[in-house]
Amino acid sequence: MSKTRYPAPTLEQVPEDIRARILEVQEKSGFVPNVFLALARRPAEWRAFFAYHDALMVPETAGRESGLSKGDREMIVTATSAANDCLYCVVAHGAILRIYEKKPLVADQVAVNYRKADITPRQRAMLDFAMKVCLRAQEIEDADFEALHAHGFSDEDAWDIASITAFFGLSNRVANFSSMMPNPEFYLMGRVPRQK
Template sequence: MNTPRFPLPDINSLPNDIKAKVLEVQEKAGFVPNVFLAFARRPAEWRAFFAYHDALMTPETAGRTSGLTKGDREMIVTTTSAANNCLYCVVAHGAILRIYEKKPQVADQVAVNHRKAEISDRQRAMLDFAMKVCLDAQSIEDADFEALQVHGFSDEDAWDIAAITAFFGLSNRMANFAGMMPNPEFYLMGRVPKVK
């Protein structure tokens, strides 16, 4: 399926608060990521989705600190989205990951096999935990938390890893069910240096 099952709404038909946010994203990115319009077909759900998204992915805007970097968060999304076979999220968040980490190959590597990727031991432990939450959450035990603590992660960091994984599990399923396709712009982002 190359077209979304649910047509994207016209930006001018959106409620003012959602339209303002979409235009802000467009100004910053140079395009409107399809997820912003796809979820806007149900405004109350859009608001709830992006409120939780922002609380997890930009906790500093909510006055909360996190032991995870922006790159760490995008790495979790890219890796677990690949396990959930979500084309949209792997491509979109992989692009953001490449930019934050300043590594053109990292998104492809973690999407295919994070254990062989050129990442730190700390990041590998973080992704091991995220993948267990993604694929086998009922088996999480004290040893999993201890493996994180060896690399300096706190219990609050473990919560962040699990919450990001779980939230994007929802996002992956919605994107797959709706036939959401990545914007073409995502594919090259962070792969080649910007011309100044």
Template sequence: MSRYPHPDLNTLPQDIRARILEVQEKSGFIPNVFLAFARRPAEWRAFFAYHDALMLKEEGSLTKGEREMIVTTTSAANQCLYCVVAHGAILRIYEKKPFIADQVAVNWRKADISPRERAMLEFAMKVCLNSQAVEPADIDALHAHGFDDEDAWDIAAITAFFGLSNRMASFAGMQPNPEFYLMGRVPREKKQCQ
């Protein structure tokens, strides 16, 4: 599962254990990233605080689906199996499109996405692969699609943060949970009212 054994959930500090149990309650399983990083509590707290600040914020024009699209696309460029599979699952759920994650991970330029999303990913990929070459024209291209300067910061920050995450997941040999592979691919069965 990983080069580093996961700590026993019962031995973790209470705040970390509570958050992990909350995620397990909501999703039905514990994503491996939560336990993999928990071996170093201070780093776990810093990692998830920044993750939440970027991915759960209400401000800005980026949707949750667009944020996950950035993660999936740039994680594919960084060849991070864990993040492509895990965040691809979340992307499929948010966008309610069973093929979208595969499309953006394999070739985002040919994916069935809007011109706005294409401009967003063009910028994210430049930050991912060639950040030193970002120039005012790149920001102007975002502006032309309704993004503002704060949105550009968000796109860059998400890309950079997940660059760290991608490298740690790959280095540690972190594997995606099997549950991620099927999430958002097949519509959930509707519960019958009795």
């Protein structure tokens, strides 16, 4: 595996507000995901990135509700990141997807071919829309929204699906050009019981 092109700062080198957030993540997960330090080389961008990330992936922090579950959001990230050939995001978000959905096989299935994955018809419709946004956003039309509505998604849910797809398109490209590699811990998360 190649090494990252941009060395990450150490935890001691990052501003205090960023360090505090990273330590919270480390406390919860037991390790520091590489993305947190990799992006901390540019503190203003780190803050903007994670503010938008949280608004999309943890909407309650932005004071709004969403028709998407946590598993749905991670499924969108995993499927579209696979389409963008982003190793970091497929592995990291696939791990979170396995945990939220409580299905050890789902992330691999979604990353390789979501149409054959063990997911609901509603999730398949969601991923159809996400993949079209990912690969052919200029072709989105009323029929695409109608397909979502048929599965109970609102126009606001469609916005969430599209925004998550677009945001992680940015993330995929940064991870790819910088050669950001997933932490080894992600590979087993949600596949085997967590070590205590």
